[in-house]
Ligand code: HEC
């Protein structure tokens with residue numbers, strides 16, 4: 001018995017063939033391992049995966065829920081009866097054509113009183129973690145309660161407000177259709193809060209860019225975004241609202257207030273809420289969504305242009321001075337944050 005000679009040589013050839021193939025495999029694997037660089041993997045990621053890596057996220061595009069409540073909230077937002085002298089509505093200060101803010105440094109409330117601070121935008125408020133420059137309020141319902149009864153804003157009390165609205169048949173009917181108890185403090189608050197939460201401005205050119213459309217921004221706007229990240233603006237202005245999710249001192253790298261002079265109580269910022277000395281001059285970092293439309297800037301309304309506001313940030317928050325061209329590029333990027341309200345571009 002035994003394997004015939006010609007078969008034996010066939011086996012031997014097969015054996016050497018497998019051996020050579022194995023050697024080749026080991027050699028290829030070895031060279032792959034030697035040249036392996038983790039960063040190479042990134043190149044292959046799809047844009048949808050990559051934007052989750054970005055420090056800024058697009059505003060979600062959501063379907064409108066509760067259209068009836070929103071319609072009622074919209075009427076109340078424009079209703080001057082919400083103020084004690086029937087002179088101001090929410091819209092008087094939060095102007096849609098001004099990015100939901102006011103073009104004056106200080107807005108004018110009831111009896112011609114000027115507000116202590118610049119009016120921030122009403123758009124995208126649902127993405128802020130606290131409300132007002134000093135972050136006094138933790139939710140929109142408490143915030144509304146505060147401003148409605150504030151002597152310098154609406155100077156209103158619930159009882160007389162409910163009575164005023166009861167006299168108007170359309171309000172009686174509309175409230176009754178949605179709320180079993182009709183017109184009450186809590187139903188008024190609910191309708192206005194639901195409306196405010198619907199005031200989002202998705203689909204800015206920058207959001208289109210984040211979602212993968214690289215053509216949505218010009219080369220210089222993209223450079224502006226790179227500078228915004230490189231210089232560290234993004235360490236404070238980040239998340240869905242490009243701000244609105246942190247407290248920070250105004251004047252980390254220099255004394256903005258001493259240089260500006262004439263310090264007022266509202267300059268103390270978060271200190272007014274906590275009375276903690278460490279919170280003096282600390283503010284909620286504002287959102288930069290639609291910032292091209294919301295001049296003047298800062299809680300004191302002191303910066304008239306976007307370029308001026310950026311230069312102040314560079315000086316007092318970063319402790320640097322940048323070539324004007326870089327400030328220009330950052331401004332170009334910030335102008336791409338203007339979104340759409342109900343499908344129409346703001347502005
Ligand atoms: C007289 C002008 C004026 C009127 C009227 C007014 N606001 Fe404001 N609003 C302001 C100012 C100023 C601030 C900032 C206050 C602060 O930071 O202390 C503000 C802040 C806000 C904020 C917080 C935004 C944020 O992100 O911090 C919301 C929400 C808001 N207002 C909603 C309303 C609603 C709703 C009404 C009507 C019921 C209204 N406002 C009426 C001037 C006004």
Ligand code: HEC
Pocket residue numbers: 228231232233234235236237248249250252283284285286287288291294296297298299300306309310313314317318330
């Ligand atoms: C250390 C945190 C921090 C850094 C870094 C920072 N900011 Fe700010 N930014 C703030 C705070 C806080 C405010 C609010 C100041 C105030 O008005 O009280 C603000 C306000 C602004 C405003 C005005 C917004 C408005 O609606 O009034 C703009 C514009 C702005 N920053 C852009 C930038 C740019 C561009 C950079 C980078 C060059 C930058 N910021 C870096 C914290 C920061």
